[in-house]
Amino acid sequence: MSEISQQALRAEALESLLVEKGLLSEADIDQTIEFYNERVGPMNGARVVARAWVDAGFRERLLTDATAAIAEFEFVGGEVQKLVVVENTDSVHNMVVCTLCSCYPWAVLGLPPKWYKDPAYRSRSVREPRAVLQEFGVELDPRTEVRVWDSSAEVRYMVLPQRPARSEGASEEALAALVSRDAMIGVAKL
Amino acid sequence: MDEVLSPELAPPMNNGEVVFAAPWQGRAFGMARTLAEAGVFSWDEFRAHLIQIIGVWDRSAAMDADYEYYGHFLAALEAVLAEKQLLDAQLLASRIDALAARPHGHDH
DSSP states (O other), X not given: OOOOOHHHHHHHHHHHHHHHTTSOOHHHHHHHHHHHHHTOSHHHXXXXXXXXXXXXXXXXXXXXXXXXHGGGGTOOSOOOTTEEEEEOOSSEEEEEEOSXXXXXXXXXXXXXXXXXXXXXXXXXXXXXXXXXXXXXXXXOOTTSXXXXXXXXXXXXXXXXXXXXXXOTTOOHHHHHTTOOHHHHHTSOOO | OOOOOOSSOOOGGGTTOOSOSSHHHHHHHHHHHHHHHTTSSOHHHHHHHHHHHHHHHHHHXXXXXXXXXXXXXXXXXXXXXXXXXXXXXXXXXXXXXXXXXSOTTOXX
């Protein structure tokens, strides 16, 4: 006997009604799911970060107008119509949240992890960012300023992490492999 | 924080990261994106309902209550479709009942 949750039944019922109405097909939905599972993810943001580390001109453009700067990558996935990239330095650490729901720059980071959407992260990252960062394992110098960026329907944020020490001479591709999703949300250091 | 991410970033399906914890979550997301891309509603219209529904939960639920993001997501999808007069709540309720009444072990 299979146990089907109430939510699963709701989704199934809704899908059957929408299919009957001719608003979509099962195959359309399959295709959309496959797209977000296989083509959109943080590997895109990692390429952006690596390029900013090796190309000062690109870094400048990225920090000025990230939406325009990443156009050359032709990423798919959306939600970057107004992307702002904030740079971590020795004196400033940035982290990103969406306090109201789950806004996130899909084209560069994929879909958000579960904890990003949870009430605890949404409320605590604003109230006590240092404590949250500590739980993620990020130890900051007390003199480091923490800036929390609240994503919205209008603006999405991504963090440009600091380039790891001892990565001189690494190729852009090798550098991209050093970048983690969490570092681009600002809850990890590299 | 308990999700595994391999050091080398790859598409979610390839690096062990769970995008959807249960199939119905993927169906809910897939329906909403498909309809938005088809212009049935805009993503901003959908998001306004999502923010409203999550806001009600945030203000009323106990701190340790279970939070099911995709449950809110599904409710927002229903709300935006109802707003567009494309979903009848009664019809949805009776369809849910009909599906729930299927014999156990049905193959779906």
